[in-house]
Amino acid sequence: MTQVTQPGVRSDVTACILCSRNCGLAVEIQDNQFKKIKGDDQQPFSQGYICQKAARLEHYQNHADRLRHPLKRQSDGSFAEISWDQAIKEIAAKLLHIRDSYGGTAFASVGGGGQGNHLGGAYSRQLLLAMKSFYSYNALAQEKTGDFWVNGRVFGNQQCHTTEDVEHADYILFIGTNPFQAHGIPNARDTLKHIKKDPNRTMVVFDPRVSETAKQADIHLQLKPGTDAFLMSAMISIIIRENLHDQQFIDQHTYGFEQLKQVFLAVPVEDCIHRAGVDSELVYQVARDFARAKHGCVRIDLGLQHSLHTTLNGYLEKLLYLVTGNFGKQGGNNLHTALIPIISDTDERNPKYRRSMYHHMFPISGFFPPNILPDEILKAGDKRIRAVFVDSSNPLMTYADTPAYTKAFESLDLLVVVDVAMTETAQLADYVLPAHSQFEKWEFTGFNLEFPKNGFHLRHPLFTPTGNTLPEAEIYTRLLEEMKVIPKQFSLLKKIAENESPKTKRLGYMAALGALLAKNSQFIPYAASITYRTLGETLPNNAASTAFLLPLAIKFAVENTKAVQRAGYQGNKLTLGFDLFEHILNDRSGVVISEHHYEDVWSLVAYKDRKIRLAIPEMFVALAELKQEPTLDQTEYPFILFAGERRSYNANQIYRDPAWRKVDPHGSLRIHPEDAARFEVINGDKLRCISRNGQVEVVVELDAGMQKGVVSLPHGYGMRYQGSEPIGPRLNMLTSSDHCEPFSKTPYQKYVPVKLEKVA
Template sequence: MCGNSCGIQVMVEDDHIVKVRPDKRSPFSRGYVCNKAQAVGSYQHHNQRVLSPLKRGADGSFEAIDWDAATGEIGKKLRKILDEHGGRSIALIGGGGQANHLDFPYAVSFLRALGSRYHYNALGQEYTQKYWINGHMFGSEGLDFHADENRCDVLLIIGTNPWISHGMQRARLVVREISNDPNRKLIVVDPRRHETAKKADVYLRIRPGTDIYFFLALINVIVKERLCDEDYVAKHTTDWDEVKWVADLVTPEKAAPLCDLEAEQIRDVARTFAKAKRAATHIDLGIYHNIYMMENVYLERILLAITGNIGVPGGVVFPEGFVSAVLPEGREETWKTRIAGIPQIRGFFPPSALPEEILAPGEDRIRAVIVEGSNPLRSYADSKKFEEAFKALDLLVVIEPAMTEAARLAHYVLPAKTGYEKFEASLFPKGFPEIYFHLRHPVCKGPELAKQECEIFSMILQKAGVDVSGLLPFSLLKQAQASDEPPVLSLVRGACMFFAAKHRDALKQNGIITGEGDAASELFQAILDHPEAVHLCDTLDDNNLDCLKTADGKIHLAVPMVLEMLKELAIPEEVDTTDHEDFPFVLQTGERTNYTANTIQR
């Protein structure tokens, strides 16, 4: 239910999960779990499971129909919409849950086969600012880093509480290890002295919404006191001379009253971070969903770059995944939403923009929506507007294990297997320099008529008369169906071919393959033989920046639009702290509870 996907062991009786415990054999979580894992039985077993394909009648009630009839009717209606209005009239929302990612390549390929790029996903409004910045600085919106928490000397945490949100692998153990090590330093900056802050060596209670002045003041100290890593900047970055002026915007003395901090506190943090052999940052939704979010994400990367901490051990690193090689390649063009003109970022659109794309009049409005692995009426803002929009569609299909609020509005509801009833995996990288892959085996049978998402997408496209021969995920699926292999294993088998070709020597060195037979087959068998996950191999510490996608292989520090925003930044003399009689509270949303399951929540 979360991106970490810690290894667990489950006890199953009569096809029910009755007990959950951490899997100490897991090479990446090593016996660590949080309370989310303990609750998986409740998400698996409930009275809202969809047991068969359903069709909604004119009176709003649902009747069970067979798969052939359901996919046939859906395919016929999709074909009519395609013929009359084209692919731009079709959208998909969801596509892959937090730990159930093996349907994602099929969801994307399904949408492409229909001639659409309108993919609405939580990532389209959760992390878009950092994806956009990554695209300009690193050459790819999908190239993201995380802190090398296990090897950093200094960890600066801003806008997140990993002790509760578990936003990193083995979060509480990592926080405790850094806090207890006299040679390492944990710095937490947050308006609230939360659980992680209580473990910090240095805690700064910053005023909400003033992070931009804090970042600018850190950069000011580092530049003015000549603490930059000049060799790193010269070798691995471009355009520093065009960017350096941002260091003049805010001094610690200027930032201190705005941030409700002491100037010397800011100086101490800047010096500690810059002088550390290796330092890393860990920021999350407290920054990403705050004012000046674009500027803050950019300034964090400038801070890391000028101190030589991007793509190095103990800094922030670009981890390598396993299945990315078989994901669909880049888009032919960047689409935009029809009404607000919002461009795709990392291939996604923000779900909150979908209702107006459906409701606003026009020949090219969205007329058909496929909901898969998502519950928009529960997960996204303005449920009433979503309800109004969904009722206005010509076709709404929900592919789901549960009869959700969105499913109750659908024309068709198609029962999907849960992640405990099929082979599944999380595609998020789980370490550095280690590369892990965890292929979870099915532990429950589930409803007899439930199918995997890849099969459902394939059936609908076939009934719509859409050619999928040029799409790799569906080609692999066809091979699996011909050999009677569990469907998504074909995707894993295909990924093994790419991965083994790239990492043959490292796999051999780690004992995963012999180097004498078919490397891909040996790798596939090793993955199957280790349901607790397998440590495939390690990447090399000294070549992490080789993954940059910029033409010159360097970090591009100048992002013109953000620099213009910083030039126009109105820096106040003081912050108005007067309570507003109509708005007496400051509301900060994000990963703040033990029970957040994001769009997996039902």
């Protein structure tokens, strides 16, 4: 609970919103501002841990680009403040006209939940359904869908997702990830320190640069950019050739190994190692030692997923722990439960799932890749996208090819942006709708990905909302009501909610809601707004937007009854979810929602026989094509750029005020000293970085940890704060929509050919 520590200062708890870990925070607040931020010891997973970025969150909460009123673009291009009633009525009318005139393919949603800003996604998704559209574009589809597709084939459903038990592993492969800066594992820097100090544990890092994590590793395989698939396929071949695979595990839990075996016996191991540019003897050592490890696991991230062969990479990294039996055990890789259904299962073989109009692209996990969106707006003729809702996202800065996005968004009949700040994308909008900040409303993250214990942290508001803003739940519910998709009153259902008592555990309300939806099936897609307007208005502390968590908690408890009971909740299969919901609502530091046993992982495999499929024909084709892949001609563009490196003082786009940075204010280009000498530049000098798509000026930083011929730039820069010139590199002036994997359309952000020129 909130406590007053000194006059005018109160203490409270919340969570960080800068990466997927969402570490718990204990804060002191004064005058509607953060005064002090530290780790929350009571948060069951982070347990007091934070990194230095979280301490700067006042720069997110209060800055000069914060939106305070609804805005409408005028004929001269300026913006005028309007009322919420006017904004909702005009936007609803335009949406209905576009839907009824051109059909559902004329509308797309973009974003719908920034980092840690996931509660609103339950409400924004409803607008997509009201528009009869299936076009949902977001960051997950720019980063993870190749991996999700592989999960669907290997485990039986794209919603099956693996996590890694790094804390208990004695042999860890970090491939394409730098958890010291990017986190992604529990209490990353402390965990890395513990591994480094333990002589019985081994840390291996696959990274083209000497990253902060690589500096702590026992073994660093400094491979060439874009060669991860060559190196992993060589390791798998070595393991199979030398009979180091776990045959007992394979026979008991998988299908397709004999087919897989023949494919990998044909892999040219030495040629693959040569292509990767690493020491052959060291690769054999790592392959053998990982296969023999008692508890081995693999952690990967965007360095693997934003590089060449992204989908094949996702397949190969899974084979590393599957053929060695490092799955479904402590210290290995495991599936996990999820309270919030962030993704869905959309297999392209199912004709139910429609494709995009221009690229004929299929959705993966329910999403379409942002790389195709400009073409779907500009090139699809009468079936083109004409209206876009952008929610908690800044595509002009975060998706590849800024010029293409600018041209596409300027051509729309309607562009609406829901955000907390006047972003570069908002500056192109017809309407800008200001949302509460993440600390002014109830919020949570859907990235609860732990096993065997999993948790959930529902964050309550800390601050009085800024200006005339609204939470997303209210914005989208008002739009649905104005569009006549749902009525403004559900009087009977609301009355039942009001008359519930703690003894009834809201059983009467859930029964009435079920009856309403059974009788009026057209309301089922809008259950979030219905619970918001009924049950929500009876919840304490203005927690209306959290009401839809009750049916999700009930569903979770029914599906994971024993694990929820082990976590300490009371009730039978019918009532257990009500107790879980109450704890989620009231325990401010977050809760453990389930406690599984490691053998329970097999119940999470989606195939009916609970067996893993190792043989994926499409991946065998990709592996065969790998052998024939020519080396890149670097005559015109002799450098490879890593676009989007994570550093100490860059973060996602929610940090707009550059004053938050203590170091690296320019977002410098890291370059090997010998490469810099060719251009006669030193630290602080400028180079022009040029790709086939565009160019940016960058400030030089010498870094002997870079490979020669390789340079890097950080993400999170390039914003025009308060209308200024761009501050730092605008990365996506360099990246192109068509520089991507043909299958998933995932951009090759970690493999951008560039050339450099000295700036006079």
